Amino acid sequence: MAAVGEVLEADRLLVGYAGTPVCGEVSFSVAAGExxxxxxxxxxxxxxxxxxxxxxxxxxAGDVRVHRLPVALDAVMFRRQVAAVFDEDVFFPSLTVREHLLLVARGHSLDDPENAVEAELEFFGIADRAHVVPDALSSGQRRRLLLAAGFIRPSSLVFLDEPEQRLDPVMRDALSGRILERAGAGTAIVLVTHDPRLLVRTATSCLVIDEVVTTVDTERGAQIIAGT
Known part of the structure; x- marks a missing residue:
C-alpha cells in the first residue's frame, strides 16, 4: 500500500514496443513535493x-498508479491531477497563443484565468507573440507555449520530457526556479533531462535508465553522476 503523500508508483514496470522491452524493469515512487x-x-x-x-x-508488464489508482488517460480524476509536456504535443491551429492558454485556464476552472494567462506570457517571454497562431512561432517559442500550458493549470503530478530543449540559458534557469516552486507547493514532478545544471538544481532523486534501472537518492545541490 502506498505511504501517505505518495503520488506516483511504478511496480516492476516494463516498457517497449511490439512486445520488446527497451530497458530494464522500473520500480519507484514519487511523493508530493519530490x-x-x-x-x-x-x-x-x-x-x-x-x-x-x-x-x-x-x-x-507491471503496474503504474497515480494516487493509488491505475493510470487511465481518459479518466476525469487523472486529467484533473496530471499535467504533461511532451515534444510532440499539438496545438489548435486556429487559436492564438493567448487563446490556447485561456482554453487551458478556463478548462481547469482557474479563479482569474485572464490574469493567470498574462502572468504565464510574461514569465515565458512570449507576451509579444500572444496574438499569433502557433505556426507563426519559432521552435523555442512553441516550447515555451507548451510549458506555459503545462504550468498554468493546477495539478498534483507533472511530467516534463526534456523541457530544456530549445530554451536559452536564462530561460533554463527560470524553468529550474519554476520547477522548485511547484515542488515546494507539493506537486510531484517527473523530469526527463540531459541538462546537468537543471538536474542538480531540482532533483530529489534520480532514475538511471539502462538495461538495469537504478534509482539514486540525492539532495538538491548535490553532484549527480548518472550512468551505468
Missing part, C-alpha cells in the same frame, strides 16, 4: 518510460 529526474544515454528508453507512466502508451 522531483524525480529520469536520465540515461540517448535511446536508453527515458521518454518511453515517461510516456508509459503518463498513460500515453500501454506497459508491457
Amino acid at each position: 522531483v524525480l529526474a529520469v536520465v540515461g544515454f540517448n535511446g536508453a528508453g527515458k521518454s518511453t518510460v515517461v510516456r508509459t507512466l503518463a498513460g500515453r502508451q500501454d506497459p508491457l
